[in-house]
Amino acid sequence: MKNRQNVTIKGTKDGLVLYLDDVCSYEELKRELDQKLSATLRTQEDRHVIGVKVEVGNRYLTEEQREELKALIRQKKNLVVDDIESNVITKEEAFQLKAEAEVVTVSRIIRSGQVLKVAGDLLLIGDVNPGGEVIAGGNIFIMGTLKGIAHAGCFGNEEAVIAASSMKPSQIRISGCINRAPDHSPSNEHREMECAYINEDHQIIIDRLQALIHLRPNLTRLEGGQ
Incomplete structure (x- = not known):
């Protein structure tokens, strides 16, 4: 009877993919991974840096175990861990993902000194006055005038956007990018709804909502709950 393989190594154009069994013990997995990586690299004469993606299936890894696997792989000189993927997350991580996917609707005026922060998308029906601040892990949609500070994608989401019926912010931020208030001439006081987003040059752009x-x-996922 053929012994079960706990580690399968496949080469791709981007490097190596390591498929790790999610049933065997963690210690057994580490031993076999060390042995197979050593045997694989002995047959390779090219010593350039190789990217490694690790897939662990339905095995949950603690942060300590993730670091152990990364250290084990890095010991092989020319290997660099690009990512470790698992199908399993904790309840806390699941709740966080759920919160970040929700749209929170608030109907109020954010006055000077007030801060409104949500984990997901924010739909604010009201104004953000100068000195007020709205922060969201996702997108920010303001059915009113934005005169204060708006920070979308606060957890690092650079795809987040900010939209307002009247865009006159003192400052806008998306992820780590910051932009001062856009210039508006008196003739543009009644402009149509605008939006802000990060373009391909990693700069915040103000544009028409369309x-x-x-x-x-x-x-469009917001429509009909899709």
Whole structure:
């Protein structure tokens, strides 16, 4: 009877993919991984850096175990871990993902000194006055005038956008990018609804709201709960 393989190594154009069994013990997995990586690299004469993607299936790894696997792989000199993927997450991580996917609707005016923060998308029916601030892990939609500070994608989501019926912010931020208030001339006081997003040059751009249809087609998930 053929012994079960706990580690399968496949080469791709981007490097190596390691498929790790999710049933055997963690210690057994580490031993076999070390042995197979050593045997694989002995047959390779090219010593350039190789990217490694690790897939562990339905095995949950603690942060300590993730670091152990990364250290074991890095010991092989020319290997660099690009990612470790698992199908399993904790309850806390699941709740966080759920919160970040929700749209929170708030009907109020955010006055000077007030801060409104949500984990997911924010739909604010009201104004953000100078000195007020709204922060969201996702997108920010303001059915009113934005005169204060708006920070979308605060957890690092660079695809997030900010939209307002009247865009006159003191500052806008998306992820780590910051932009001062856009210039508006008196003739543009009644401009149509605008949006802000990060372009391919990693700069925040102010544009007509209609631009999002092509730039962020995934926003249509808000319609009908899709």
